[in-house]
Amino acid sequence: MQQAIGKQSIAFEKPPTIEVYASIAGKKEGEGPLGRGFDYIEEDDYFGADTWEGAESALQTRLLAKVMEKGKVKAKDIRYVFAGDLLGQDIATSFGVMDFQIPLFGIYGACSTAGEALGLGAMTVAAGYAKKVACLTSSHFASAERQFRYPLEYAGQRPVSATWTVTGGGAYLLSDNPGKIKITGITTGCIYDYGVKDSMNMGAAMAPAAAALIKANLSDFNRSPGDYDRIVTGDLGLVGKTLLLELLQRDGIAIEKQHEDCGIMIFDNEKQETGSGGSGCGCAASTLAAHFLPKIESGEYKRILFVPTGALLSPVSFNEGNSVPGIAHGVVIETAEEL
Amino acid sequence: MQQAIGKQSIAFEKPPTIEVYASIAGKKEGEGPLGRGFDYIEEDDYFGADTWEGAESALQTRLLAKVMEKGKVKAKDIRYVFAGDLLGQDIATSFGVMDFQIPLFGIYGACSTAGEALGLGAMTVAAGYAKKVACLTSSHFASAERQFRYPLEYAGQRPVSATWTVTGGGAYLLSDNPGKIKITGITTGCIYDYGVKDSMNMGAAMAPAAAALIKANLSDFNRSPGDYDRIVTGDLGLVGKTLLLELLQRDGIAIEKQHEDCGIMIFDNEKQETGSGGSGCGCAASTLAAHFLPKIESGEYKRILFVPTGALLSPVSFNEGNSVPGIAHGVVIETAEEL
Numbered sequence: 001m002q003q004a005i006g007k008q009s010i011a012f013e014k015p016p017t018i019e020v021y022a023s024i025a026g027k028k029e030g031e032g033p034l035g036r037g038f039d040y041i042e043e044d045d046y047f048g049a050d051t052w053e054g055a056e057s058a059l060q061t062r063l064l065a066k067v068m069e070k071g072k073v074k075a076k077d078i079r080y081v082f083a084g085d086l087l088g089q090d091i092a093t094s095f096g097v098m099d100f101q102i103p104l105f106g107i108y109g110a111c112s113t114a115g116e117a118l119g120l121g122a123m124t125v126a127a128g129y130a131k132k133v134a135c136l137t138s139s140h141f142a143s144a145e146r147q148f149r150y151p152l153e154y155a156g157q158r159p160v161s162a163t164w165t166v167t168g169g170g171a172y173l174l175s176d177n178p179g180k181i182k183i184t185g186i187t188t189g190c191i192y193d194y195g196v197k198d199s200m201n202m203g204a205a206m207a208p209a210a211a212a213l214i215k216a217n218l219s220d221f222n223r224s225p226g227d228y229d230r231i232v233t234g235d236l237g238l239v240g241k242t243l244l245l246e247l248l249q250r251d252g253i254a255i256e257k258q259h260e261d262c263g264i265m266i267f268d269n270e271k272q273e274t275g276s277g278g279s280g281c282g283c284a285a286s287t288l289a290a291h292f293l294p295k296i297e298s299g300e301y302k303r304i305l306f307v308p309t310g311a312l313l314s315p316v317s318f319n320e321g322n323s324v325p326g327i328a329h330g331v332v333i334e335t336a337e338e339l
Numbered sequence: 340m341q342q343a344i345g346k347q348s349i350a351f352e353k354p355p356t357i358e359v360y361a362s363i364a365g366k367k368e369g370e371g372p373l374g375r376g377f378d379y380i381e382e383d384d385y386f387g388a389d390t391w392e393g394a395e396s397a398l399q400t401r402l403l404a405k406v407m408e409k410g411k412v413k414a415k416d417i418r419y420v421f422a423g424d425l426l427g428q429d430i431a432t433s434f435g436v437m438d439f440q441i442p443l444f445g446i447y448g449a450c451s452t453a454g455e456a457l458g459l460g461a462m463t464v465a466a467g468y469a470k471k472v473a474c475l476t477s478s479h480f481a482s483a484e485r486q487f488r489y490p491l492e493y494a495g496q497r498p499v500s501a502t503w504t505v506t507g508g509g510a511y512l513l514s515d516n517p518g519k520i521k522i523t524g525i526t527t528g529c530i531y532d533y534g535v536k537d538s539m540n541m542g543a544a545m546a547p548a549a550a551a552l553i554k555a556n557l558s559d560f561n562r563s564p565g566d567y568d569r570i571v572t573g574d575l576g577l578v579g580k581t582l583l584l585e586l587l588q589r590d591g592i593a594i595e596k597q598h599e600d601c602g603i604m605i606f607d608n609e610k611q612e613t614g615s616g617g618s619g620c621g622c623a624a625s626t627l628a629a630h631f632l633p634k635i636e637s638g639e640y641k642r643i644l645f646v647p648t649g650a651l652l653s654p655v656s657f658n659e660g661n662s663v664p665g666i667a668h669g670v671v672i673e674t675a676e677e678l
Contacts, residue, residue: 088427
């Protein structure tokens, strides 16, 4: 039990390595501030498929292939895949990864999925159950709009608090080999429900879960915000960021200097008209791979806390008048000490 | 790596204990052959809620409360919950478990969810990350009909190959304490797609995944079917069972003597007019808790292989003309050796 610390964290005795990572983005994301960081940018919104859901599956297929190519591994070398997406019944993942024939743990954490996948993947490698596992997740603007809001053909208007679902994704190959990027710990989140009922303001729904997660992480690891070079939330957007900082301030925790939000970083909001910012599983996942991991690999950042957040709604729960509860999962990523 | 065996299995060095377990069933399930085994039978289809989805969440709330009551533990004693359900975005789970404030790993494995949850839960306890975790899953006839087929008000007719989604669920408290029931190994499944496009014949869609999983388990553990007292599939039903036995027969594997299917056991098909049998996450989960675990606890069965299977479709993927791929997850459950 010495690896379990505090109320909801694990500090790995043998931190697994993020050996390689890959990101894919859509055209609009490619035109944003992070454009040059993505492994590649797909100009075809359909990714060569016939449907939006098929497009997202194709995105996951290419992501997994890309990370395998970069890691110079074959499917048989990967013991497990931990993957999920935003769509009902995780279909982007099921149809996206099935041809690889790798044992699959399908997960659902809404936009916190990248954190959940990295957490379970790291636990699996650190315990010695696997030498290599792959973690991946994605989102697609058009499949998410159809699932959660309106079909694109409806041309519905969007309030400024609404976020823009990112077309993109990130994949990570975790292993027990030495390497420059280590997952040294995780903090697993509980669900928080502040009674937000506006599916166009998911940043507000998720901010309480992010605040609670960051607070728990700092407490469990006995750290202050300054012990992290960056504290990175997934897709709170401009509205959610303000709320997060306020909530933590009430507890005397100031993270202004360390905080960045992938949803704010991935688009140039004013030029690209993306409302409160980017969102979706693919937002945090692709930003981690395109922006943060290279900076950890180079040693520019020594330690970050990655906290993607998820809004746990479905079209059914929302239309039945339920609130939108939130969850967040934290991953501590560091430059390897031995370097 | 000594715990990882064969291509896709783990043999636990320190097998975790299923300390207590609980099951809840609906009225129709309560009138079936396993009726006396359930912890309790709810006569109100709505479980006191206003919607079918709310009913399933209430079912999960009660399940988790029941297993905690039986285990004499409080929420703070449980390090993680591994849970999921059939509904889009896992809403039965999110709304069902959120008030307990236990760190959550949300999973999606369709009707294989009980196997996936027990697998991840056992990995977590056996590695020393947690002293106690809870695993649970559910399904509800009316929420599943609305999600996957037609609203009940439509009164659609059902072909005989169709299964009947079970209203019920199972929960398990895993720990590192000594106990009578041990999870000694797991086999994690890949996705198999045989091109079945009939959502009213899910047994056929899932049978290939079950056959592959059983074959992999026997190979990885170097066992023959006779090494298990029972090989238990989740919800193949009558149609799927026939196909499973045929597929394994082609590889020279005969499991007729050991095989039982929870979907066939849970209803009296002729009297209760349940088509090909029961289905849903709650079918395998409640049958394991109501029927099989008591027999392992008493020593009547020394070792079983529990193989719930999932059909990885969504209303969207199905209506877009996609096939129904299947997945299965295996859990080896044994009477403790020390007894």
